[in-house]
Amino acid sequence: MRATINDIAKKAGVSKTTVSFAFNNPDKISGETRDRIMAIASELGYVPDPVARTLAMRQTGAIGVLLPQSVHEVFHNPYIAEILRGIGYVCDGSDVSLSILSPQNGVLTKTIRNAAVDGIITVGIGPGMSVLELLGQRRMPFVTIDGGKHTNLVNVGIDDEAAAEALMEEVLSRSHRDVAVFMLKRVTLSETGDHFSLTNDMRLNGFGKALDRYGLSFGQYSTARVCHTEATIESGKEAARELLALPRRPTAILCLADIQALGVYEACREAGLSIPKDISVVGFDDIPSASYLSPPLATVRQSGFDKGMHAARLVTDLIAKKPAESVCLDFTLELRESLGSL
Amino acid sequence: MRATINDIAKKAGVSKTTVSFAFNNPDKISGETRDRIMAIASELGYVPDPVARTLAMRQTGAIGVLLPQSVHEVFHNPYIAEILRGIGYVCDGSDVSLSILSPQNGVLTKTIRNAAVDGIITVGIGPGMSVLELLGQRRMPFVTIDGGKHTNLVNVGIDDEAAAEALMEEVLSRSHRDVAVFMLKRVTLSETGDHFSLTNDMRLNGFGKALDRYGLSFGQYSTARVCHTEATIESGKEAARELLALPRRPTAILCLADIQALGVYEACREAGLSIPKDISVVGFDDIPSASYLSPPLATVRQSGFDKGMHAARLVTDLIAKKPAESVCLDFTLELRESLGSL
DNA sequence: CTGTTAGCGCATTCAA
DNA sequence: TTGAATGCGCTAACAG
Secondary structure, eight states: OOOHHHHHHHHHHHHHHHHHHHOOOOOOHOOOOHHHHHHHHHHTTTTOHHHHHHHHTTOSSEEEEESSSSSHHTOOOHHHHHHHHHHHHHHHTOOEEEEOOOOTBBBBHHHHOOOOOOOOEEESSTTHHHHHHHHHHTTOOEESSSOOOOTTEEEEEEEEEHHHHHHHHHHHTTOSSSSEEEEEEEOOOOOOOOOOOOHHHHHHHHHHHHHTTTTTTTSSSSSEEEEOSSSHOOOOOOHHHHHHTSSOOOSEEEEEHHHHHHHHHHHHHTOOOOTTTOOEEEEEEEOOGGGSSOOOBEEEEEEEHHHHHHHHHHHHHHHHTOOOOOOOEEOOOEEEEEEOOO | OOOOHHHHHEEEEEEHHHHHHHHGGGGGHOOOOOOOHHHHHHHHOOOOOOHHHHHHHHHOOOOEESSSSHHHHTTTTTHHHHHHHHHHHHHHHHHHHHEOOOBBBBHHHHHHOOOOOSEEEHHHHHHTTTTHHHHTTTOOOOEOOOEOTHHHHHEEEEEEHHHHHHHHHHHTTTOOOSSSEEEEEEOOOSTTOOOOOOOHHHHHHHHHHHHHHHTBBOSSSSEEEEEEEOOOHHHHHHHHHHHHHHSOOOOOEEEEHHHHHHHHHHHHHHHTTTTTTTOEEEEBBGGGOOOOOOOOOOOEEHHHHHHHHHHHHHHHHHHHTTOOOEEEEEEEOOOTTTOOOO
């Protein structure tokens, strides 16, 4: 068995308190006893148990990032990586570590109950979802990213509707009338069948507004259609393949995640189509590689790093019982070459 | 204050055990008492405290990934993301969660001591480093990724030396004689000034072997030079800029991380150089976007996903007291267009 | 099926 | 400066 604080105390002929002080409040004891204790500790390979420590101090020194996707999917998505990078930037500077909280057995409930963290940042989970109730039940400080606007909810995000509307406007103003939108598939969150689709819905609204101005609308028989896809290269490729095989293929594809665009590019290459001459492609997020593609990908730039950074600061404040308020960040259109005129 | 198991027990007129069973061993008590307890629990918003649970059960249900880089840097590197994806793949299937363990205050020592995890996977940390000793001191099961070969160390990696040698051979066989290698900067691990550079050194050895066959060698005045860089786009760009400004610029740049190549591409674009006509660029890792660049990046393909997956399985075995042995994975050369002949 | 009891390993208040 | 005692919240062996 591993040595415990008792073993050290006994061997050093002091009490547990003294040993504890040696590690946590060195100034409170004489340098001599401290040295003796530390020597014995290192001899016996003693290291204070983090869990017991956590229980006694009632704080873990970790924050969790709650994601509706599997861990496997999470690290597949460069945009989420950007968010994590922003969160990490704050963690690095404040001695807290990061826990990835993903569904266990496809369900988030258990994950939340078992999470040993001081606070949580959710990504893509909105109000009205049982998950957030559970968080409240645990009296867990939390901040949402892309969780939608809502009073008494601290959220970090952009105006997705406005961003989508602006993007679609650019597409339509270039005479495209036959467009396809790659939505992100909804995800099951708990046994009660929760879904997440907040930003998706907001963006759809935005697209709709712009379409409306041009007398267009989404629909089975219209020329604006929605494809349900995942935020992966493969899914983008697959969906694009289907579209490109249609007798009358769309002239523009809008991906709700840049990462899908990589797949679309490949599908176009396979089909011998040139971007943007034969077909236009636009994305959303502006992941790092977007501008390195050829042609560079037109997209909506929203800083995942900033989102993460703000969220991490806010949850840190919340943990310290300081007040925190929602943040709405800016977005910008990056109209690169992949979007052309008809 | 949050309700505890005692509050529930008291209010339900049962003992703590019964409440505990209601949550963990529902079959051990009558359905009736269970329902009553759960009703009271949800009424009082009771959720078993994960930390106390962990202390009592002596297992956290989490594994940690120990990285010598800051969290911020970690999520900047697509290759590490691939490793994490592999680890995540195993986690998703076995109900364990993932903790990112990065240096605190630039030092890993504290991180290791405070890590509340059942096992650890290190990335880029090798034998002879104090970090591993500390891990042993904590009796913590661990597996290294890219930690080098060593008896009594469970490691997952590839034959870096052979991979580097093969890569350099391809470059030299295409008549390049003036090559630059972008090494990865060493990193400080602890107060005692630990460094990590295992895979780097192995690869340098491999490069050297190939160079040797052509009568070349690294050196200040030779035509094979080493640049110390970080694994980021920016660092790659910066280093490339300097090289391209030289009176006699190299004809080939070898990046030890694909991500740097993105920066090199950009620097070449700025300088009006075409790849591979004016200069060749090769990488290492084969990150997802490598094949989407234009021209596609020549590189050494090693599967980060597989590394992560194997390491996670091994550490899981170790935690379960099962035996585990090192794994050496394959690599393959992806000789894409960015590598040309002189 | 349920209750009693004893830890799990450490932090910390209060006395000495 | 040090020590004894108490609590953190839960699990699990054992007894009934």
